[in-house]
Amino acid sequence: MARPCQARILCSGLRHNVGVVRQRAPSARIMACVKADGYGHGATTVATSISDLVDGFAVACIEEALELRDHGIGGPVLLLEGPQSADEIGLAAEHQLTLCLSSPHQLQWLTDADLQTPVSCWLKIDTGMHRLGFAPEVVADTFERLQALRCVTGTPVLCSHFARADSPEDPANNTQEACFDRTVAGLDAAHSLANSAAILTRPDSHRAWVRPGYMLYGGSPFTHRDSVSLGLRPAMELSTAVIGIRDVAEGQAVGYGGRWVAPRASRIATLAVGYGDGYPRHAPDGTPVLIEGSAAPLAGRVSMDMITVDVTDIPAVQVGSRAVLWGSEPDVDTIAQLSGTIGYELLAGMPSRTPRIKESP
Numbered sequence: 001m002a003r004p005c006q007a008r009i010l011c012s013g014l015r016h017n018v019g020v021v022r023q024r025a026p027s028a029r030i031m032a033c034v035k036a037d038g039y040g041h042g043a044t045t046v047a048t049s050i051s052d053l054v055d056g057f058a059v060a061c062i063e064e065a066l067e068l069r070d071h072g073i074g075g076p077v078l079l080l081e082g083p084q085s086a087d088e089i090g091l092a093a094e095h096q097l098t099l100c101l102s103s104p105h106q107l108q109w110l111t112d113a114d115l116q117t118p119v120s121c122w123l124k125i126d127t128g129m130h131r132l133g134f135a136p137e138v139v140a141d142t143f144e145r146l147q148a149l150r151c152v153t154g155t156p157v158l159c160s161h162f163a164r165a166d167s168p169e170d171p172a173n174n175t176q177e178a179c180f181d182r183t184v185a186g187l188d189a190a191h192s193l194a195n196s197a198a199i200l201t202r203p204d205s206h207r208a209w210v211r212p213g214y215m216l217y218g219g220s221p222f223t224h225r226d227s228v229s230l231g232l233r234p235a236m237e238l239s240t241a242v243i244g245i246r247d248v249a250e251g252q253a254v255g256y257g258g259r260w261v262a263p264r265a266s267r268i269a270t271l272a273v274g275y276g277d278g279y280p281r282h283a284p285d286g287t288p289v290l291i292e293g294s295a296a297p298l299a300g301r302v303s304m305d306m307i308t309v310d311v312t313d314i315p316a317v318q319v320g321s322r323a324v325l326w327g328s329e330p331d332v333d334t335i336a337q338l339s340g341t342i343g344y345e346l347l348a349g350m351p352s353r354t355p356r357i358k359e360s361p
Contacts, residue, residue, distance in 0.1 A: 002355070003272055004239075004240045004241035004243075004272050004322075005238075005239070005240040005272050005273045005277045005354055006238075006239060006240075006354065006355050006356075006357050007040075007041075007236050007237070007238050007239075007278075007350060007354050007355070007356050007357070008236065008237045008238075008239065008327075008356075008357045008359055009041050009042060009045055009046075009049075009235065009236055009356050009357065009358045009359060010218075010233070010234060010235050010236065010237060010327075010359050011045075011049040011235075011358065011359050012233075012359065013218050013233040013234050013235040014041075014046060014049050014050050014216060014217070014235045015049065015050055015053060016232075016233045017212075017215060017216050017217070017218055017232050017233060017235065018030065018032070018050050018053040018054060018212075018216065019053075020215065020230070020231050020232060021199060021210065021212045021215065021216070022053075024199050024200060024203070024206075025194065025199055025203070025206040025210045027206065028194075028206045028207065028208060028209060028210045029055040029056070029208060029209050029210070030053075030054040030055050030056070030209075030210055030212065031054070031055065031056045031057070031058045031076070031078055031192070031209050031210070031211045032046075032047075032050060032054040032056070032057050032058065032211075032212060032216055033057075033058045033059075033080075033211055033212065033213035033216070034046050034047055034057050034058070034059060034064075034068070035058065035059045035060040035061075035064060035080065035213075036060065036348040037064075037348075038217075039213065039214065039216075039217045039344065039347045039348050040236070040278075040346075040347040040348045040349065040350040041217060041235055041236055041347070041356065042356045042358070043059070043064060043067060043068060044067065044068065044071040044073065045356065045358050046216075046235075047068055047071075047073045048071070048073070049358075050216075051073065051074075051075070055075070055076065055209075056075055056076030056077065056078060056098075057073065057075070057076070057077050057078070058077075058078040058080050058211055059077060059078070059079060059080065060079075060080055060081050061079065061081060061084065062079060062083070062084070062088050062091055062092065062097070065077045065079055065092075065095065065097050066091070066095060069095045069097075076098050076120070077095075077096075077097050077098065078097075078098045078100055078122060079092065079097055079098065079099055079100055080100050081100070081102075081132070082099050082100045082101050082102055082103070082106045082124075083099055083106055083109060083110075085109075086109040086112070086113070089109055089110055089113040089115065089119070090113065090115065092119050093113075093115045093116070093117045093118065093119045093151070094117065096117070096119075096120075097119070098119070098120040098121065098122060099119055099120070099121050099122070100121070100122040100123075100124055100159065101121055101122070101123055101124065101134075101146070101156075102124035102126075102132040102133045102134065103132070103134075104134075107142065107145065107146070110146075110149065110151065110152070111145075111149060113151055115151040118150070118151050118152055118153035119151065119152060119153065120152070120153055120154050120156075121146055121152055121156040121157075122156055122157040122158075122159050122192070123139070123142060123143055123146060123156045123157070123158055123159070123189075124159050124160065124161075125139050125158060125159065125160045125180060125183055125184070126160070127160040127161075127176040127177075127179040127180045127183070128163060128172060128175060128176045128179060129160075129161055129162070129163040129176075131161075133160065133161075136179060136182070136183040139158075139183050139184070139187075140183075140186075140187065143156060143158070143187050143189070155188070155189050155190070156189060157189060157190045157191070157192055157208070157209060158180075158184050158187060158189045158190070158191050158192070159191065159192035159193065159209075160176065160180050160192075160193055161193075161195065162176055162177075162193065162194075162195060162197070162198055162202075162205075163176070165194075165195055165196075165197035165198040165201070165202065165221070166197045166221045166222055166223070168197070168201040168202070168222075173198075173202065177193065177202075177204070177205055180193060190207070190208035190209060191207035191208055191209070192207060192208065192209035192210070192211060193205040193206075193207055194206050194207070194210045194211065195211055195212070195213060195221075196212050196213050196214045196215035196216075196221045197221040197222065198210075199212055199215065200215065200221070200222075200230060214343070214344055215230070215232055216235070217234075217235040217236065217347060218232045218233050218234035218235045218236075218331075218332075219232070219331075219332060219333055219343040219344070219347070220232070220333055220343075223337070226331065226333065226334075227331055227333065228331075233328075234326075234327050234328055234331060234332070236326075236327065236332070236347065237324060237326070237327030237328070238273075238277075238278070238279070238324070238325040238326050238327065238332075238350075238354070239322055239323060239324045239325065239327070240271050240272045240273040240277075240322075240323050240325065241271070241272060241320055241321065241322055241323060242269045242270065242271055242291070242317060242318065242319055242320060242321040242323060243270055243271065243272045243306075243319065244269070244270035244319065245267065245268070245269050245270070245311070245317065245318065245319060246267075246268055246270075247265065247266070247267055247268075248262045248265070248266050248267075248268055249262065249265055250262050250263065250264050250265050250266075253300075254268055254299055254300040254308050255299070255300025255301045255303070255308055256300070256301045256303060257301055259285065259300055259301050260285050260299040260300040260301075260308075264312070265312075266299075266310055266312045267310070267311050267312045267317075268299060268308050268309070268310060268311070269291070269296065269308065269309050269311045269317055269321070269323075270306055270307075270308050271289070271306060271307050271308070271309065271323050272305065272306060273305075273306070273307055273323075273325060274302055274303045274304045274305040274306050274307060275302055275303070275304055276304040276305055276351065276353060277305070277350075277351065277353060277354045278346065278349060278350035278351055278354055279302060279307065279325055280302065280335065280336070280339035280341060280346060281301075281302045282302075282339045282340055282341070283298055283302050283307075283335065283338060283339045284298070284338060284339070285297065285298055285299060285300070286298060286338075287335060287338050287339070288330045288334075289307070289309050289323050289324070289325060289330075290323065290324040290327075290329055290330065291309070291311060291314060291317050291321055291322070291323045291324075292314055292316040292317050292321055294313070294314045295330070296309040296310060296311050296314055296317070296323075297309060297310050298310075309323075326346075331343075332346055332347060
């Protein structure tokens, strides 16, 4: 039999969350972010589940784009970081990929390319994140250069990225958007600004294209609002099973380092999941695990392959009982916050050892 730890990919949740994007930004086209293997859900699984609902897919690099093409995913595929070498220009043209250009050297590679098929492009503007993007003062000239290239098809989309959209009240968001609008004034092109947080809080930023990422997978991009309040549903349920039960006396320690000490005579269940499966090593004692309909608190340090939980107050638990690490309850953001990280990291960092089991839409 297979190890019981698995991540069930909830296609119905993915499709529901695309619907939330459509409700929030009804006039915009959707460029769904499936980088980092679909935030750990499986890029091709995600793409095939929602391809009829969205207008394109965004990835970080050409390897991720080619994986989509190899699995028959058509339509626009945007390389958010653009080409990483000159020879990727030809690959992008061959596979009809869209390049997001953010640096002069990328523009030069494209200018020097001898392409049989032209490529579509986006042009990224640095409005204040200072990570990638052309400086505002050179955008107009760069846009004209792009439009004049015979190897470029269509009009480049002008885009930027918010650095603090997850803090909706931060004035830096208004500053970035104002910088973008000043920079693109007079340039006849489609715009793209909004990530998940901006889709949910800044309708004026929706423009022609929105780029949802984390919200597609049912997570909240905000620390002050949970996913349920945003109308989102989880797209992954990480579960396992109880593989051992033992009684420990008051005062006995459990797990590496003896971090958890029984405050009473206790019943401890061992579960087949650990940081080798993507469960956070820094989860503290008390982190909830759902077993037999009740929350069992983590009791002891997370190991590579196992965790231990206190099931003293859940008498129905037995070997083989199913345990949910995150999904609807508890949600991944709760586990992440307790562990001092973010849900993005837990999902995107899940190792390949944990099988992804696709649920039908």
